[in-house]
Amino acid sequence: METFNLLMEGFAAAATPINLLYALVGVLLGTAVGVLPGIGPAMAVALLLPVTYGLGADAALIMFAGIYYGGMYGGSTTSILLNTPGESSTVITAIEGHKMAKAGRAAQALATAAIGSFVAGTIGTVLLVTIAPLVVKFAVSLGAPSYLAIMLLALVAVTAVLGQSKVRGFAALALGLGIGLIGADPVTGQRRLTFGQPLLVDGVDIVVVAVAIFAIGEAFWIAAHLRRRPVETIPVGRPWMGREDWKRSWKPWLRGTAFGFPFGALPAGGAEVPTFLSYVTEKRLSKHRHEFGHGAIEGVAGPEAANNASAAGTLTPMLALGLPTNATAAIMLIALTQYGIQPGPLLFESHPALVWAMIASLFIGNTLLLLINLPLAPVWAKLLQIPRPYLYAGILFFATLGAYAVNLQTFDLFLLLVLGLLGFLMRRYGLPILPLILGVILGPRVEEELRQALQISAGDPAGLVSEPIAVWVYAIIVTLLLAPLVVKAVRARRTPSSGSSPEDPQVEETREDRSNLGGR
Amino acid sequence: MTSLSLWWKNYSELGVAALLGVAGFLVLWDASTITAPYSMGDPVGPKAVPRIVGVMLLVCAAGLVVQVLRGRSAPAEEGEDIEPGTPTDWKTVLPLIALLVITSSIVDAAGWVIAGFVLFWGAAATLGSRHWVRDPIIALVLSTTSFYGFYLGLGIRLPAGLLEGVL
Structure with missing residues (x-):
């Protein structure tokens, strides 16, 4: 009941005309960047971080939440009409959706994606409202050792489980942790990795890191391999669905939601696994199994719902624990810290008005998205025709502007270029982006909890496992790290005569399974 | 080779x-x-x-x-506007890097409007745009509106530089 009252207060705050306007701006921007190639919600929010200097926290977060949800809607439009999924989570949508579009059923594919996203997003947000307060209640009782263990779990899960190559994942994580170390140590004031440069004493501004890695690195990477021939898009009318389409869609929507939310809510997060599971399930359950691979509507409805439900799920650990598990959530967390707000279990207590206004705005944004996406799909599709030089020159322009506006310092622009080149290198050599960003964000907090935990135990390492929850979480971490090795060993024993050396299955997998969100 | x-x-x-x-x-x-x-x-x-x-x-x-x-190199990242399998186009990337260096070194003295104008027009031209009228107009509109947008909307005073007094 208390939750309900808080949510209603949130609606009251989010429904003021000015906040409604920010929600609308957010969903419009989100859809646009979702549709546009080469730019996605994570990069968009990173480029918009400068607004946090002038805008109120509630307005900024409402807008960012709109971008987050809007990016999902827009992303499905691109994958259906262009067959070039921008994010790993929409790869599955592209398989069936693009086939449907080619067969002249683009309108139905877009409709089932949009309505399914709405259904899943709404149910997912309801689940967020129900579950997040419970997680908070559990989390506030945790001491430093348990919280440290949970943060390590999130880092390991995102790095080792989602990525395709563990070495490269951990390399990215270590680089991020290293960047996070730069500056004065908060406890002793000792300067670390500043190399005598006074401008580094306050650390590298996280806005500069985010903009460099997501925007500059991506723009360089695309510029290096820009597609010069014009893209072919499938013309589309207004999305609509017939009776039969509804009948075939509603169950996949609900099942997709059931897959998506829990995966998003886990510290490992990710939308790839649930969208894939949803696709496989729908294929098995469908009465039209022969249509799969040629444009089955269930294959769009289920994975799209899973994708959106997982997006809602991701907000659970982000708001309740301060743990972001995808790129956009990570940058929204950066926005929170820009306001001096400490993310973590105490967020619901210290800033209830802000949190609930943002959650309420998710419901509003979702409804707005359905309203603007169904009738306006043909308009959005036109965005795909934007001249690429303008698009990527614009990204470089706004990235430079955003990084410069942080401190009005040329030094930050120099850092922007260096880190942008790092982002370029990472994309070239398949180092995932997400572990690096999480390392920069969570590294300092991990160190703080570590020092606090060992301060309590007066330096005795046993202090790290002084709470039962911590022990359990470490057990999960070890399992996550060792399970693939065990599976590999068992497989190698079963097929001893295969001749060739057992290739690492993680590396062999296609990019569909990658966690590398790459900023789009 | x-x-x-x-x-x-x-x-x-x-x-x-x-x-x-x-x-x-x-x-x-x-x-x-x-x-x-x-x-x-x-x-x-x-x-x-x-x-x-x-x-x-x-x-x-x-x-x-x-x-x-052992020959297990990682596949490079793909994307919507990316031609997979092409070699890195240094003729585009290096000028872009140079542009960022130029922008960074002139922004304090010349001001944001001029630096941003150079950055956008230069980047668009590097990326293959050849509209000699439309490109600079877009660049100018972007750099001036962002200057005033930041000042009026966010209260951030970007340097006016050479155009001090004009803007």
Whole structure:
């Protein structure tokens, strides 16, 4: 009941005309960047971080939440009409959706994606409202050792489980942790990795890191391999669905939601696994199994719902624990810290008005998205025709502007270029982006909890496992790290005569399974 | 093509491993220069985490070397506007890098409007746009509206530079 009252207060705050306007701006921007190639919600929010200097926290977060949800809607439009999924989570949508579009059923594919996203997003947000307060209640009782263990779990899960190559994942994580170390140590004031440069004493501004890695690195990477021939898009009318389409869609929507939310809510997060599971399930359950691979509507409805439900799920650990598990959530967390707000279990207590206004705005944004996406799909599709030089020159322009506006310092622009080149290198050599960003964000907090935990135990390492929850979480971490090795060993024993050396299955997998969100 | 450059083509990822290794040594060296007395209130101290990170970087560097030499290089990232399998187009990337360097070095003196104008027009031209009227107009509109937008909307005063008094 208390939750309900808080949510209603949130609606009251989010429904003021000015906040409604920010929600609308957010969903419009989100859809646009979702549709546009080469730019996605994570990069968009990173480029918009400068607004946090002038805008109120509630307005900024409402807008960012709109971008987050809007990016999902827009992303499905691109994958259906262009067959070039921008994010790993929409790869599955592209398989069936693009086939449907080619067969002249683009309108139905877009409709089932949009309505399914709405259904899943709404149910997912309801689940967020129900579950997040419970997680908070559990989390506030945790001491430093348990919280440290949970943060390590999130880092390991995102790095080792989602990525395709563990070495490269951990390399990215270590680089991020290293960047996070730069500056004065908060406890002793000792300067670390500043190399005598006074401008580094306050650390590298996280806005500069985010903009460099997501925007500059991506723009360089695309510029290096820009597609010069014009893209072919499938013309589309207004999305609509017939009776039969509804009948075939509603169950996949609900099942997709059931897959998506829990995966998003886990510290490992990710939308790839649930969208894939949803696709496989729908294929098995469908009465039209022969249509799969040629444009089955269930294959769009289920994975799209899973994708959106997982997006809602991701907000659970982000708001309740301060743990972001995808790129956009990570940058929204950066926005929170820009306001001096400490993310973590105490967020619901210290800033209830802000949190609930943002959650309420998710419901509003979702409804707005359905309203603007169904009738306006043909308009959005036109965005795909934007001249690429303008698009990527614009990204470089706004990235430079955003990084410069942080401190009005040329030094930050120099850092922007260096880190942008790092982002370029990472994309070239398949180092995932997400572990690096999480390392920069969570590294300092991990160190703080570590020092606090060992301060309590007066330096005795046993202090790290002084709470039962911590022990359990470490057990999960070890399992996550060792399970693939065990599976590999068992497989190698079963097929001893295969001749060739057992290739690492993680590396062999296609990019569909990658966690590398790459900023789009 | 010499055999060395051919070899490098296949094993250029070793450069990433070298970068990780250098970063690891830097972090460890930096940690060794920290002098902090042991304190009861902070038994971990400021050196422990840098040491862990440094070792982690070195281990990853070594692991990457092994992987690359065994022929398991990582696939590069794909994307919507990317032509897969093409070699890196340095003729586009290097001018873009140069543009960012130019923009950074003139922004304080020349002001944001001029620096931003140079950046956008230069980047659009580098990326293949050849509209000699439309491109500079877009660049000018973007750089002036962002200047006023930041001033009026966010209260951030970007440098006016040479145009001080005009804007």
